[in-house]
Amino acid sequence: MVRLGVVGLGSRGKGWIAGVLVNMENVTITALCDVYMDRVDDCANIVTNKHPDTEILKTTDYRELIDADCVDAVLCTAAWEAHVPVSIYSMRAGKPVGCEVGGAYSVEDCWDLVRTYEETGTKFMFLENCCYGRRELMILNMVERGFFGKVVHCDGGYHHDLREEISFGKENRHYRLRNYLSRNCENYPTHELGPIAKILNINHGNRMVSLTSTASLSAGLSEYIKNKKPDDEELKNANFAQGDMITTVIKCAHGETITLQLDTTLPRYYTRDFTVHGTRALYEERTDSIFEDGKHNHDDWSWTKNFGNAKEYAKEYEHPIWKDYLENGLIGGHGGMDGLVMHAFIDSLENDKPCPIDVYDAAAWMSVTALSSISVSLGGAPVEVPDFTRGQWLLR
Amino acid sequence: MVRLGVVGLGSRGKGWIAGVLVNMENVTITALCDVYMDRVDDCANIVTNKHPDTEILKTTDYRELIDADCVDAVLCTAAWEAHVPVSIYSMRAGKPVGCEVGGAYSVEDCWDLVRTYEETGTKFMFLENCCYGRRELMILNMVERGFFGKVVHCDGGYHHDLREEISFGKENRHYRLRNYLSRNCENYPTHELGPIAKILNINHGNRMVSLTSTASLSAGLSEYIKNKKPDDEELKNANFAQGDMITTVIKCAHGETITLQLDTTLPRYYTRDFTVHGTRALYEERTDSIFEDGKHNHDDWSWTKNFGNAKEYAKEYEHPIWKDYLENGLIGGHGGMDGLVMHAFIDSLENDKPCPIDVYDAAAWMSVTALSSISVSLGGAPVEVPDFTRGQWLLR
Numbered sequence: 172m173v174r175l176g177v178v179g180l181g182s183r184g185k186g187w188i189a190g191v192l193v194n195m196e197n198v199t200i201t202a203l204c205d206v207y208m209d210r211v212d213d214c215a216n217i218v219t220n221k222h223p224d225t226e227i228l229k230t231t232d233y234r235e236l237i238d239a240d241c242v243d244a245v246l247c248t249a250a251w252e253a254h255v256p257v258s259i260y261s262m263r264a265g266k267p268v269g270c271e272v273g274g275a276y277s278v279e280d281c282w283d284l285v286r287t288y289e290e291t292g293t294k295f296m297f298l299e300n301c302c303y304g305r306r307e308l309m310i311l312n313m314v315e316r317g318f319f320g321k322v323v324h325c326d327g328g329y330h331h332d333l334r335e336e337i338s339f340g341k342e343n344r345h346y347r348l349r350n351y352l353s354r355n356c357e358n359y360p361t362h363e364l365g366p367i368a369k370i371l372n373i374n375h376g377n378r379m380v381s382l383t384s385t386a387s388l389s390a391g392l393s394e395y396i397k398n399k400k401p402d403d404e405e406l407k408n409a410n411f412a413q414g415d416m417i418t419t420v421i422k423c424a425h426g427e428t429i430t431l432q433l434d435t436t437l438p439r440y441y442t443r444d445f446t447v448h449g450t451r452a453l454y455e456e457r458t459d460s461i462f463e464d465g466k467h468n469h470d471d472w473s474w475t476k477n478f479g480n481a482k483e484y485a486k487e488y489e490h491p492i493w494k495d496y497l498e499n500g501l502i503g504g505h506g507g508m509d510g511l512v513m514h515a516f517i518d519s520l521e522n523d524k525p526c527p528i529d530v531y532d533a534a535a536w537m538s539v540t541a542l543s544s545i546s547v548s549l550g551g552a553p554v555e556v557p558d559f560t561r562g563q564w565l566l567r
Numbered sequence: 568m569v570r571l572g573v574v575g576l577g578s579r580g581k582g583w584i585a586g587v588l589v590n591m592e593n594v595t596i597t598a599l600c601d602v603y604m605d606r607v608d609d610c611a612n613i614v615t616n617k618h619p620d621t622e623i624l625k626t627t628d629y630r631e632l633i634d635a636d637c638v639d640a641v642l643c644t645a646a647w648e649a650h651v652p653v654s655i656y657s658m659r660a661g662k663p664v665g666c667e668v669g670g671a672y673s674v675e676d677c678w679d680l681v682r683t684y685e686e687t688g689t690k691f692m693f694l695e696n697c698c699y700g701r702r703e704l705m706i707l708n709m710v711e712r713g714f715f716g717k718v719v720h721c722d723g724g725y726h727h728d729l730r731e732e733i734s735f736g737k738e739n740r741h742y743r744l745r746n747y748l749s750r751n752c753e754n755y756p757t758h759e760l761g762p763i764a765k766i767l768n769i770n771h772g773n774r775m776v777s778l779t780s781t782a783s784l785s786a787g788l789s790e791y792i793k794n795k796k797p798d799d800e801e802l803k804n805a806n807f808a809q810g811d812m813i814t815t816v817i818k819c820a821h822g823e824t825i826t827l828q829l830d831t832t833l834p835r836y837y838t839r840d841f842t843v844h845g846t847r848a849l850y851e852e853r854t855d856s857i858f859e860d861g862k863h864n865h866d867d868w869s870w871t872k873n874f875g876n877a878k879e880y881a882k883e884y885e886h887p888i889w890k891d892y893l894e895n896g897l898i899g900g901h902g903g904m905d906g907l908v909m910h911a912f913i914d915s916l917e918n919d920k921p922c923p924i925d926v927y928d929a930a931a932w933m934s935v936t937a938l939s940s941i942s943v944s945l946g947g948a949p950v951e952v953p954d955f956t957r958g959q960w961l962l963r
Contacts, residue, residue, distance in 0.1 A: 321786045323833060324812040332865045383779045383947045388822025390717045394846045416720040416844065418826050420814045420947065426784025430814050430826070437719060438860035439849045440868035448812065450790045453835045458854065458870055464834035469728045472836035474854055474874055551779045551816065551949040 173520055176202035176242035176266075178233045178257050179249025180210040181346075183271060187248055188214050191509050193221040197517055202228035204236040205249075233257050237264045244520055246298075247271055250346035251358075255280045258295060262287045267294035269516040270533065272361045274540020278557060281534035281541070285559050288530040296516045296526035297533035299365035301443065303511035306481060307366035308490035310447055310454050314370050318488070319449030320464075322370060326446035327363025328432035332439050334395040338406055351413040355386050356544035357433045360419070361536045363443045364431060365528070370447060371427050374531045378564045379429075379556040382421040384543035386414030391436035411436075419543050421556070431539070454481065534559040569916055572598035572638035572662075574629045574653050575645025576606040577742075579667060583644055584610050587905050589617040593913055598624035600632040601645075629653050633660045640916055642694075643667055646742035647754075651676045654691060658683045663690035665912040666929065668757045670936020674953060677930035677937070681955050684926040692912045692922035693929035695761035697839065699907035702877060703762035704886035706843055706850050710766050714884070715845030716860075718766060722842035723759025724828035728835050730791040734802060747809040751782050752940035753829045756815070757932045759839045760827060761924070766843060767823050770927045774960045775825075775952040778817040780939035782810030787832035807832075815939050817952070827935070850877065930955040 175198050177184055184205070192198055200218045203211045211229045218225050228239050233253070237245055237260055244267040247257040251273035261268035275281050288295050301307060314322055337347045350358055371377050389411045396406045417433040432444070445456035453462040458478040462469075467477065489497075496507060512528075519526045535556065542554045558564065571594050573580055580601070588594050596614045599607045607625045614621050624635050629649070633641055633656055640663040643653040647669035657664035671677050684691050697703060710718055733743045746754055767773050785807045792802045813829040828840070841852035849858040854874040858865075863873070885893075892903060908924075915922045931952065938950045954960065 320790060323786050324783050324830075381946060383781065383816070383949070385779065385816040385818055385824055387720050387824040390719050390846050394716060414822070414824075415846075416824055418816045418824060420779065420781040420816065422781055422947065426810070428781055428783040428810075428812055428814060430828075432826075434720075434844070437844055437846060437849070438863075438865070439844070439858050440863070440865045440873070448830070448833055448835070450786050450811075450833060453833070458874075462835050467834075467836070469834070469836045474870070477836070478854075478870055478874065550777060551818065553779075553947040 173198050173517055174201040174241055174243040175199065175246055176204065176228070176236045176239065176244070177214070177246045177248060178204045178236060179247060179253065179271070180205040180214045181248070181250070184248035185210070185214055185217070187246065187509070187513070189217050191513050193218060195513070195517065197521060199225060200227065201225070201241040202230070202236045202239050204230050204233050206231055234260060237261050237266055242266060244268065251350065252276065252346070255284060259283060259287045262291045262293040262295060265291065265293055267520055269296045269298050269513070272297065272299050273537070274356070274358050274360055275537035276541060278538055278541050281538045281557070281559060284530055285534050294519060294526055295530045295533070296519060297528040297536070298512050298516060299361050299528055299536070300508035300512045301362045302365045302369060302528060303492070303508045303515070304366065305493050305506065306456060306459070307445060308493055309485060309488050310445070311366065311370055312490045313484070313488045314447065314449070316488070318452055319447060320451030322427060322447060322449040324428050324448045325367040325370065326430045326444055327367050328434055328442065328444035329359050329362055330432065330434045330439055330442045330444055332437065332441070333435040334392060337436070338392060338396050338400060351392065351411050351436070352409060353412050354544065355412045355414055355547050356540055357384055357417045357419045357431055358413070358540055359433060359435070360431050360539040360543070363445060364429070364536050364539060365532070366445060367429055368532065368536060371423055371429070373423070373535060374560055374564045375567045376564065377427070378424050378558055379421050379535060380424050381553045381555050382419055382539065382542055382546060383551050383553050384417060384419040384546035385551045386547045387416040389414050389436070391415045417543065417547070419539065421539070531560050569594050569913055570597040570637055570639040571595065571642055572600065572624070572632040572635065573610070573642045573644060574600045574632060575643060575649065575667070576601035576610045577644070577646070580644035581606070581610055581613070583642065583905070583909070585613050587909050589614060591909070591913065593917060595621060596623065597621070597637040598626070598632045598635050600626050600629050602627055630656060633657050633662055638662060640664065647746065648672065648742065651680060655679060655683045658687045658689035658691060661687065661689055663916050665692045665694050665909070668693065668695050669933070670752070670754050670756055671933035672937060674934055674937045677934045677953070677955060680926055681930050690915060690922055691926045691929070692915060693924045693932070694908050694912060695757050695924055695932070696904035696908045697758040698761045698765055698924060699888070699904045699911070700762065701889050701902065702852060702855070703841060704889055705881060705884050706841070707762065707766055708886045709880070709884045710843065710845070712884070714848055715843060716847030718823060718843060718845040720824050720844045721763040721766065722826045722840055723763050724830055724838065724840035725755050725758055726828065726830045726835055726838045726840055728833065728837070729831040730788060733832070734788060734792050734796060747788065747807050747832070748805060749808050750940060751808045751810055751943050752936055753780055753813045753815045753827055754809070754936055755829060755831070756827050756935040756939070759841060760825070760932050760935060761928070762841060763825055764928065764932060767819055767825070769819070769931060770956055770960045771963045772960065773823070774820050774954055775817050775931060776820050777949045777951050778815055778935065778938055778942060779947050779949050780813060780815040780942035781947045782943045783812040785810050785832070787811045791832070813939065813943070815935065817935070927956050
């Protein structure tokens with residue numbers, strides 16, 4: 172039984188608790204922390220409603236939670252700005268930490284994560300749930316089995332209309348708001364980059380070498396606020412630093428390219444646009460379709476006929492993780508991804524396994540945000556992606 | 568009646584003649600030129616089979632064709648490398664020229680086109696047929712009527728599996744082959760960039776300011792040749808300079824961004840991926856769908872339900888050019904676009920109108936190829952897009 176302390180109890184932390192953690196047999200929540208005490212009380216009630224005998228440490232200071240004897244491991248679901256400080260404090264305290272996703276504010280922050288891990292040896296896992304997406308894992312499986320030939324290019328995006336969430340207002344100010352007001356970068360790359368990095372063996376024989384990032388103007392949020400919240404004195408005249416569309420192009424050591432688009436302040440449907448393009452096949456999440464060389468004909472392809480055909484490949488290529496999961500029943504949010512990533516974290520603690528998404532993955536993926544900010548500020552200039560493994564990617 | 572000389576009689580030139588020109592009442596073909604005389608004879612037969620009384624000058628020298636008294640205007644459908652020399656010679660000879668699409672080999676070539684036009688005053692039209700695509704024009708109409716709000720970002724691509732065409736072999740060597748062997752750039756940007764440039768008012772109050780371009784490794788053609796032409800001594804060990812995927816990101820004067828992808832040597836279905844993203848709506852050619860703010864809900868959108876919905880907007884927003892065209896019957900290839908762009912060129916000659924796609928459009932759009940080559944060679948460094956209008960874009 173892992174005794175877990177949770178830092179950060181906004182909607183994501185609360186969702187983890189209510190949707191996943193209280194249902195896990197090998198986890199008990201023993202401490203809760205947020206800067207708002209009402210959130211702590213709210214989440215404590217969720218836990219004790221399900222497990223009446225649980226004693227819970229409640230605090231607004233994450234250091235107190237991490238240092239508490241009742242806490243074996245820490246889950247950081249706080250605002251983006253807290254991810255690195257909480258993770259570092261936790262590793263220094265010898266408490267394994269599972270960290271929610273987001274981008275880094277500086278490259279040095281990424282190095283500090285790596286240094287702290289290397290100095291302390293405390294487990295760190297980056298909880299990128301999309302690495303456990305059903306299609307992401309199926310495509311990874313197909314890539315590993317050679318279905319795509321040589322993978323040459325991948326696309327991904329965070330195409331998610333967050334205008335309402337960002338501008339909800341003072342009464343429930345979201346951490347995204349302050350970021351969108353003051354930063355201009357690919358602020359949320361890992362949902363799409365994580366699965367792509369696994370496919371391209373980043374940090375395991377391959378690495379990201381350089382990137383460029385280009386920001387569009389910012390118009391979506393201002394227009395939205397003008398229409399939806401015309402009386403909000405603080406927001407109606409706000410200038411958002413964040414461009415509506417950030418396009419990032421990454422070059423890898425073996426010549427593969429990756430494009431990422433951050434697209435969160437214009438009207439649209441949701442997609443992570445996960446796209447894998449190899450010498451023998453193409454997969455597109457947007458249309459959930461696979462184009463297979465030799466089988467499909469590019470003159471005879473249409474969305475009415477072929478879109479959605481990826482499911483036909485599931486019988487042969489469903490990833491073993493998902494096969495097990497479907498047999499044993501899904502738990503958790505986001506279509507099962509949450510349960511799987513948390514299971515992997517807890518499993519690595521209980522059975523002393525390496526974390527499947529480790530500190531080097533986190534540093535590389537999170538650094539894209541900081542590097543994107545630099546490239547945008549330099550008019551799209553290419554910037555080097557650090558090698559956080561210090562050459563070990565050639566050996567791992 | 569415009570007496571037209573055609574330079575370049577490969578499959579595109581022949582297609583123009585057989586599919587469009589011999590059916591136009593106000594055009595007669597009076598001269599034909601290609602470096603291969605059998606192509607000239609072949610095309611001459613096509614013309615005389617339809618119009619037995621036509622006298623045709625046949626030559627392998629484009630200068631002879633352009634200088635001939637029987638030629639009022641020139642159509643250049645030759646290999647990419649000939650577009651600029653033929654167009655310049657034609658303008659200097661006082662013969663209006665319609666030039667097929669392709670990219671430029673140098674920025675200076677683009678300036679030479681502009682200088683020659685300005686010095687001679689001879690009409691020049693860039694025959695970008697995709698500017699006359701049905702959806703492209705409908706979306707342009709919608710943008711002009713405010714449907715999209717402020718347009719912030721556009722995507723486009725030339726996603727066209729050309730492996731067979733490029734590697735067909737010595738016996739019918741395509742001009743693409745030599746380009747793919749020796750260059751590495753966005754070699755064919757205008758099918759998608761043209762319609763986007765019209766939407767973003769490039770050269771008319773807006774301009775492209777800078778771009779970055781990143782090339783992936785080259786693997787698709789080599790693998791294709793290894794499988795399909797294992798005995799081709801010349802090609803089986805060829806090293807292709809051209810990366811399989813070239814991603815170009817363009818920044819415009821008012822902050823709009825454009826992405827272009829050249830994707831011609833991997834297996835896939837065809838799309839130009841024409842995508843227009845504004846503060847009120849999104850159009851995606853890939854799924855032929857429109858997401859309209861307020862009408863559509865991003866939590867309730869699916870490809871099974873919504874893809875293909877663009878046709879529902881045609882009743883209100885079909886472009887007047889296409890309304891007329893549908894009523895009067897389509898002619899020409901590529902779904903009618905060819906007939907429309909040729910009609911526009913001939914109309915500008917007969918009625919002394921300005922060419923709707925002029926030398927400044929051609930220079931700006933074609934320059935993307937040359938600039939992309941520079942950026943790729945500099946590791947994705949941003950390069951400036953010249954202002955070929957010399958400031959007139961602020962006034963036009």
